[in-house]
Amino acid sequence: MDFNLNLTQEQKLIMTQQMQLSVKLLQMSSYDLQEYIDKEFQENPVLEAAYEEKKEEVIKDRIDYKELVKYLEFDNYGSQSYGSYNNDDEVSPFNFISNKTSLKQYLHEQILELNENDYIKSICEYIIESLDGRGYLPISIEDISKEIKISIELAERALKIIQSLDPDGIGARNIKECLKIQIQKKELGNDKILDIIDNHLEDLAENRYQNIAKELNITAKEAQCYGDKIKTLEPKPSRGFFTGEEVRYVVPDAYIRKIDGEYHVIMNDSLLPRLSINNVYKDILKEEKDKFALDFVKDKINSAMFLIKSVEQRKSTIYRVLEKIIELQYDYFEFGAEHLKPMTLKEIAESLSMHESTISRAIRDKYVYTSKGTIKIKDLFTTGIYSYNEGEDISVINIKNQIKKLIDEENKKKPLSDQIICDELNKMNMNISRRTVAKYREELGIKSSSKRKRF
Structure with missing residues (x-):
């Protein structure tokens, strides 16, 4: 080992704390920047932050509830006095008109209306609180019976009550049970449909109707009809219910x-x-x-x-x-x-x-x-593909739109293969390969020709 001193010259960009903050502020969304400014305003007494708001506009935007209620007198609202509700510190009576209901609240309300004793209702309430975000029951009946010290028979009875509630498919333990509950309620079921749900859901997802037809000894068209009925069902019963998260609206910069x-x-x-x-x-x-x-x-x-x-x-x-x-x-x-x-x-x-x-x-x-x-x-911002005939780049988005248009207009009995789509695009001076067509088709979430075929 040897120790010696060397003098070297090099260029370095050292970002100061202020430079880092400037970069951070540039990439913030307006919402995040607003929160950051509010935080700085609270911490820095020197800083003043004022939103420009004209008092006249605030007064103009107030609702005169007394005038509004005159139009509702046919419903006997006129007997109540709302004349004082133009004050900022008062609560509007219209705030109590509606409220967002979560899935669990919706189920609890249905339980209250059941003609069952309070003991069974309490077990149902417990099961409702055990449901996951999809509306499925992720724990077994045996675990529930051990947790609240009841018999398995009683737990199963309570679960059947839950599964009879709205929305259809609620309380299922897996997707197969969820679909079966809905089939039973809608009275769509027969042995063939139940067989497809039990044994051929993967084939159904991939549109492999010929495999299903062969196994069930029916025609491909019949298998397709059964598949269409199953695809109308909801695999996620909680869909459409309030989840507790408010919608964040996009505000343009x-x-x-x-x-x-x-x-x-x-x-x-x-x-x-x-x-x-x-x-x-x-x-x-x-x-x-x-x-x-x-x-x-x-x-x-x-x-x-x-x-x-x-x-x-x-x-x-x-x-x-x-x-x-x-x-x-x-x-x-x-x-x-x-x-x-x-x-x-x-x-x-x-x-x-x-x-x-x-x-x-x-x-x-x-x-x-x-x-x-x-x-x-x-x-x-989008990349492009060079068109030799036109002498300019063509946007990838436009190519994807054209692929989607060709597929939308195809004969579903004889869907277009990636090669045929490629040939059609080349005729439009969009010079791309079959592999690129397949890549863009997958990015659009469109299945291959074999999976789009209708019998």
Whole structure:
């Protein structure tokens, strides 16, 4: 081993804490950024955040319940006085009209109406609370009987009561039992259908009707008819019920509007509060002589100023990216999705003299409102395939749309193979291989020709 000193020169990019924060803010969605600003506002006394809201608009948007109820007098609502409900601190009587019901609440309500003794009802209540998110019972009857110290016969009786409730298939222990309960309730059952559920669900999922027909000694068309009946059933009984999670609505970061024949980007300033520095703390810098107090205020002002600057820089970056997208995708905004051109992050980055990672962060989880609806900015970026005849790239999205269109219009008795689809696309100057067609078809969630065939 030898120890010696060497002098080397190298370039390094060391990201400061502020640089890291700037990058973090750029890639945040508007919702996350709003939460971050609210948190900073609570922690930094120097920062002021104000949402612009006109008092006149608040008053205008109030509901005059007294006037509204006049139209409901035929239902005897007029006998009640709602004249005072225009105050902000009052509770609207219309808040009590409806409430979202979860699956378990729905089942509990049905149990209350049953003509059974309270002991059986309590066992049913226990089983309801044991159901999983799909509406299935994941534990065995034996375990239930041990847990609450009852006989297996009593537990089975309670489970049968649960399985008789709405929605059909509730309380099943597996998908086969779930389907059988629904078949029995809808009176669709016969030995053939029950046999398919018990022994041929995998063949049914893959549309292998000839295998089913051979096993059951029936025609492929008959097997297909039975399969169609089974496919109308619901494998997840809990579907459609409130799960406890509220829907998060998408709010666009910007609007793209056509004004005087040209498309313009209008940033959605209502999403975030207007940030500023509290004047009281500015005065402290001039008058305060306590060094500790001065250092504290300076630190907080620097933090607030950097946040304000980063938010504005984020807004500016998104604006510039959207302006360039409008320039490259003018036909898309003018004529629709079929005119979407291939566009990559690299292309935008080079034209704006930015790094690809900056563009990627700027469009991450960001939405824009257009005449075509609210769309994810990222969805406007797509690769392309070169067309020798046309001399330009064709968007992958357009190729996928064409594949879907060909399959939608095919003869279901003789579905198009991937090779035939490939040949048709080549005739349209979309030069792709059969393997690429298969890849795009799978990405669209479309089965192969053998699994799409109808008898």
